[in-house]
Amino acid sequence: MSHQYKLDMTMMLAVHDALRREMERLARVTATVEDDPRQILSTAAGWELFKIFLHAHHRAEDEKIWPVMQAALAARPDDLALLEAMEAEHAIIDPLLLDIDAALADREAGLERLHGLVDALHSGLTGHLKHEEAEALQLMDTTMSEEQWDAFGERQRDRIGDNAQRYMPWILDEMEASRAEFILSRLPGPLRAAFENDWRPTYQALNLWGGKDGVTASA
Secondary structure (H helix, E strand, O other): OOOOOOOOHHHHHHHHHHHHHHHHHHHHHHHOOOOOOHHOOOOOHHHHHHHHHHHHHHHHHHHHOHHHHHHHHHOOOHHHHHHHHHHHHHHHHHHHHHHHHHHOOOOOOOOHHHHHHHHHHHHHHHHHHHHHHHHHHHHHHHHOOHHHHHHHHHHHHHHHHHHHHHHHHHHOOOOHHHHHHHHHHHHOOHHHHHHHHHHHHHOOOOOOOOOOOOOOOOO
């Protein structure tokens, strides 16, 4: 069931969908039998962008959402338990990224470990996103002010940093046209022009997943 939110959840949900999309691409790369997926992923722009944007999203939540909500919900143990679950799920995901990178560099046993690690990341991340959308977003909406929510968005942008020009086309890659246009319509004119003339074509030229995922960038 969809929720009507007080806060603007447009980009939160768009980031979640982009992470799911890239997780499926990652799974397809590691399922390949023609080539060693370690060689593909070790140089894949898609894997690097996935990690950068996932880290930016989760660290911004860790810094600007959970502490605010913990303070506001101090007298509500059931809600605090949900926040603890969110943080615990983050803590499971981050080490898996490091483990996958270690497997990519392991010439002996890395390939054997890689499939299980990607499966664990897929399960952990998609499960976390589903849990957050089912319970935590509604709690954020009723707990946080618009100013606090904007501070979260600002921190996420800060953490994206030099990758800002890749972020919007990454978010919109394969997104349904009307939804993508709604997001783009909120950009100031100069940024919309930069997206159309520079950011999107530059992103589309990236070899995101070594050409082995059956998908090309389509932002």
